[in-house]
Amino acid sequence: xxxxxxxxxxxxxxxxxxxxxxxxxxxxxxxxxxxxxxxxxxxxxxxxxxxxxxxxxxxxxxxxxxxxxxxxxxxxxxxxxxxxxxxxxxxxxxxxxxxxxxxxxxxxxxxxxxxxxxxxxxxxxxxxxxxxxxxxxxxxxxxxxxxxxxxxxxxxxxxxxxxxxxxxxxxxxxxxxxxxxxxxxxxxxxxxxxxxxxxxxxxxxxxxxxxxxxxxxxxxxxxxxxxxxxxxxxxxxxxxxxxxxxxxxxxxxxxxxxxxxxxxxxxxxxxxxxxxxxxxxxxxxxxxxxxxxxxxxxxxxxxxxxxxxxxxxxxxxxxxxxxxxxxxxxxxxxxxxxxxxxxxxxxxxxxxxxxxxxxxxxxxxxxxxxxxxxxxxxxxxxxxxxxxxxxxxxxxxxxxxxxxxxxxxxxxxxxxxxxxxxxxxxxxxxxxxxxxxxxxxxxxxxxxxxxxxxxxxxxxxxxxxxxxxxxxxxxxxxxxxxxxxxxxxxxxxxxxxxxxxxxxxxxxxxxxxxxxxxxxxxxxxxxxxxxxxxxxxxxxxxxxxxxxxxxxxxxxxxxxxxxxxxxxxxxx
Amino acid sequence: xxxxxxxxxxxxxxxxxxxxxxxxxxxxxxxxxxxxxxxxxxxxxxxxxxxxxxxxxxxxxxxxxxxxxxxxxxxxxxxxxxxxxxxx
Numbered sequence: 001x002x003x004x005x006x007x008x009x010x011x012x013x014x015x016x017x018x019x020x021x022x023x024x025x026x027x028x029x030x031x032x033x034x035x036x037x038x039x040x041x042x043x044x045x046x047x048x049x050x051x052x053x054x055x056x057x058x059x060x061x062x063x064x065x066x067x068x069x070x071x072x073x074x075x076x077x078x079x080x081x082x083x084x085x086x087x088x089x090x091x092x093x094x095x096x097x098x099x100x101x102x103x104x105x106x107x108x109x110x111x112x113x114x115x116x117x118x119x120x121x122x123x124x125x126x127x128x129x130x131x132x133x134x135x136x137x138x139x140x141x142x143x144x145x146x147x148x149x150x151x152x153x154x155x156x157x158x159x160x161x162x163x164x165x166x167x168x169x170x171x172x173x174x175x176x177x178x179x180x181x182x183x184x185x186x187x188x189x190x191x192x193x194x195x196x197x198x199x200x201x202x203x204x205x206x207x208x209x210x211x212x213x214x215x216x217x218x219x220x221x222x223x224x225x226x227x228x229x230x231x232x233x234x235x236x237x238x239x240x241x242x243x244x245x246x247x248x249x250x251x252x253x254x255x256x257x258x259x260x261x262x263x264x265x266x267x268x269x270x271x272x273x274x275x276x277x278x279x280x281x282x283x284x285x286x287x288x289x290x291x292x293x294x295x296x297x298x299x300x301x302x303x304x305x306x307x308x309x310x311x312x313x314x315x316x317x318x319x320x321x322x323x324x325x326x327x328x329x330x331x332x333x334x335x336x337x338x339x340x341x342x343x344x345x346x347x348x349x350x351x352x353x354x355x356x357x358x359x360x361x362x363x364x365x366x367x368x369x370x371x372x373x374x375x376x377x378x379x380x381x382x383x384x385x386x387x388x389x390x391x392x393x394x395x396x397x398x399x400x401x402x403x404x405x406x407x408x409x410x411x412x413x414x415x416x417x418x419x420x421x422x423x424x425x426x427x428x429x430x431x432x433x434x435x436x437x438x439x440x441x442x443x444x445x446x447x448x449x450x451x452x453x454x455x456x457x458x459x460x461x462x463x464x465x466x467x468x469x470x471x472x473x474x475x476x477x478x479x480x481x482x483x484x485x486x487x488x489x490x491x492x493x494x495x496x497x498x499x500x501x502x503x504x505x506x507x508x509x510x511x512x513x514x515x516x517x518x519x520x521x522x523x524x525x526x527x528x529x530x531x532x533x534x535x536x537x538x539x540x541x542x543x544x545x546x547x548x549x550x551x552x553x554x555x556x557x558x559x560x561x562x563x564x565x566x567x568x569x570x571x572x
Numbered sequence: 573x574x575x576x577x578x579x580x581x582x583x584x585x586x587x588x589x590x591x592x593x594x595x596x597x598x599x600x601x602x603x604x605x606x607x608x609x610x611x612x613x614x615x616x617x618x619x620x621x622x623x624x625x626x627x628x629x630x631x632x633x634x635x636x637x638x639x640x641x642x643x644x645x646x647x648x649x650x651x652x653x654x655x656x657x658x659x660x
Contacts (some may be wrong), residue, residue: 092600143659266652330657338583374618382619388631390636406585459614464625466605467633474637476595485645490656493651500658 006054006066007044007076008115008124009116010037011083011107011460023094029088030103037107038080044068047116053306054116055531064116070447075113075237077445078305079106081431082312084230088317089424092223101134102226110231113237117176118166118195121238125202128154128231135223136215137436144218150356150499151215152263155231158201165194167409184247196243203235203286204279206255210290210495212279213263217328221502224271228278228315231306236285236304247293253290253544254384256283261391263494270318270328270349270400274311277354277396280388281307288369288384289322291376294448299368301446307362310353313428314400315346320417328404330487335409340527343417344405346425353432355397355468356389361435371453386467393471604632 014033018026048067053183054065066077083106092103105128112124129152168191170176188196204212212232216224243249260276260283267273281303285487288300291463320343321336322328337344339382351358362517372383416422435442439455478484540547578639584590617623 220643232631261640262643262647265641266648336588337585377618379619379622383622385633387636387640391640392635394640410585436597457616458612459616462605462612463582463629464600466609466630469598469602469605470630471637473596474634474641476598478638478641484641485648488652489647489655491655492648493581493653495655497619500642 002318003567004053004539005040006111007041007068008037008107008109008111010040011103011110011258013318015103015107018100018103019096023096026099027087027091027093028100031084033103034080034083034087034106037110038077038084041076041080041110046070046073056200061119061170062117062342063119063176064115065120065562067116067178068114070449071237071240072114074301074305074445074447075233076307078109079110079113079230079233081107082308083226085309085312085316085424086222086225086229088427089225089319091420092418093220094137095220096567097134098138098223099304100218101131101138102223104131105135105226105230109234109352112234116178118162118169118178120177121160122163122166122177125234126156126159128234129159132227132231132322135226136219138223139218146214147218150496151211154201156212158198161200161201162173165191165198168194178241180244180254181242182244186364190244192242192381196246199235199238199242200252202231203239204232204256204282205252205286206259207278207495208255209260213272213275213494214496217269220321225312230273232278233304236282236289236300237465239286239289240297240300244289244297247290247292249286249290250378250381251290253283253286253288254381256280256286257384257388258283258391261388261395263492264391264395264399266485266490266492268329268331268489270330270333270404271315271322273330273395273400274314274318277314277392277400278396279312280392281311281354283388284366284369284385287381288372291369291372291378291381293372293376294451295368295375295453296372298443298446298448298451298453299365299372301444302365302368303362305354305442306365309428309431309435310350312359313346313350313432314354314396315406315427316421316425316428317343317350318400319368320421320545323421324414324417325412329489330403331489332398333404333412334348334407335405335412336412336414337405339412339414340405340416342422343425344401346422346429347401347405349432351401353436355393356464357468358456358461358464359436360431361432364439366437367455367460367464368453375526381514388473390467393468394475397468398472398475534546602630 005139011033012030014036018029021029044057044066045068047064047066048465054063054067056063084101086102090098093099096102108124108127108131112121112128115121115124133152133155135149136144136151138144143159166176169189172189180196182188197200201208201211216227219227235446239249247375261281264276264280266271269277284305285300285303288303299367316327319338323335324340325333327333349360353362356362370382370385370389373385405419476482538544542548585594592616614623622628
């Protein structure tokens with residue numbers, strides 16, 4: 001019995017029953033279903049070639065809807081943890097839409113990371129897009145509606161690319177199996193490239209990234225916590241599965257670690273700062289995927305695992321601020337540690353974890369990726385990742401907690417976050433510390449458990465602390481000297497400007513040119529028509545050559561002449 | 573930016589004396605960490621000329637942080653628009 005339920009299905013099907021519960025029971029239902037799903041998932045046996053669960057033959061293609069191996073197991077577990085933490089965080093919410101969409105979204109992501117074929121992956125892929133957009137729309141304002149639309153279009157486009165790639169691949173190879181697309185011997189085929197592009201959109205590759213910073217800050221307080229966990233990490237999982245060791249990804253990942261940190265420095269909306277930070281963290285993972293060695297893949301998976309938890313924690317702390325204060329604009333905040341001490345503490349733990357302080361989760365995961373770069377003697381990559389680590393310290397380690405909870409006192413005095421939010425943050429903070437200390441528990445679940453890696457060497461701890469504390473020193477120096485850019489209310493342009501401003505403007509210009517040309521052509525045609533009609537009128541009016549009244553004698557004369565000519569012609 | 577005054581009810585973190593104390597502790601830690609470089613050898617260095625440099629990650633962290641913030645200032649000059657830019 002237990003073996004027959006596909007992962008995530010309990011949550012997806014269970015979500016459909018939620019509307020029949022009372023508002024309070026719905027929130028508890030999300031948590032309960034996630035927990036039940038986790039128990040079932042935990043006991044699901046690893047897939048073998050003989051296992052029949054989810055195997056299906058249609059139109060000559062073999063579908064493998066459920067594939068459990070070490071990689072999908074670990075992602076499935078962390079997705080369940082994220083779903084449960086988010087559910088606790090949302091216990092106070094009385095909005096059926098959000099509960100249903102959050103639960104389906106989490107279930108779809110879990111299903112997707114256990115999909116063994118591309119068609120199943122596509123179905124879950126689109127389901128994550130369709131279900132999650134309601135978390136953005138649930139903010140119920142014009143901006144969130146528009147941002148949600150843009151989000152939906154881009155996510156669905158990613159799915160369409162995935163489907164196109166899958167179909168082409170099926171035609172080429174006769175198989176829909178979701179396996180590695182890259183090989184040493186041959187360059188990437190067109191179908192693989194389409195699939196990479198689809199993954200790249202969801203993974204927020206540079207220039208394809210801006211849907212993330214555009215939509216996540218528009219979602220509801222609790223919706224953003226759900227969103228931050230699943231979509232992008234599903235893409236990371238898919239890239240590990242399909243493109244591990246594809247070298248161009250190293251360059252892509254390096255770019256991803258760098259450019260968002262500069263945007264994060266000047267961004268005022270702290271949830272948008274976290275979105276840029278999320279983008280930067282994905283960069284570390286993409287670098288790991290590009291390196292593709294066993295250590296790098298272990299590092300990427302470990303980093304995704306830790307990242308989901310500390311990133312939710314940070315989004316939860318900013319969500320709590322938004323919930324209580326009504327804004328997360330850095331320019332409006334400050335001094336909140338007096339009214340929200342617990343939220344402050346949890347935020348600092350999350351900030352420490354993402355920055356990679358020893359004894360916290362980021363330290364034991366990010367360092368594996370950096371070490372993997374060093375072991376492959378990739379000096380530039382290694383150097384960039386170190387710089388990016390200092391950047392993480394800037395935007396997530398210092399900026400988020402400092403400007404929200406300390407800095408200058410904004411005079412805002414609010415209540416501490418609701419109990420359920422605090423409990424959710426406490427659980428996430430517990431994981432951040434737990435993973436940092438009891439790291440072997442995570443390490444032995446990684447895809448390559450035989451790799452022996454020790455994060456807590458003297459050299460590593462000292463150098464990491466040097467990097468972080470000197471970065472903090474730089475912050476003190478810049479603040480004291482007044483060189484740190486002040487938080488300002490502003491909109492900072494990013495690539496979304498292309499489709500929100502440039503393209504509509506270009507379209508506007510094209511439209512006005514077409515309208516002008518159309519008008520000229522129509523006017524000329526009218527002039528011509530008028531001249532023609534004038535000519536006709538001239539000929540046919542009552543004084544015109546053809547229109548005037550003729551006398552009977554003239555007509556008789558012409559008729560006689562005509563008959564005479566006929567007679568002459570007849571005799572010729 | 574709004575003008576701000578010292579809060580009427582300063583917490584521990586808002587008293588100038590304590591802020592200076594925090595900064596002093598940070599500086600002491602930083603000095604200690606650089607000195608710590610003398611007391612261990614990194615046998616696993618992959619880029620020896622860099623990793624065995626005295627306080628390599630210390631100055632890298634400091635410089636990288638400052639450069640990033642200054643790049644941010646430059647970027648702000650290019651991409652900054654009024655807050656309601658997209659609403660017009």
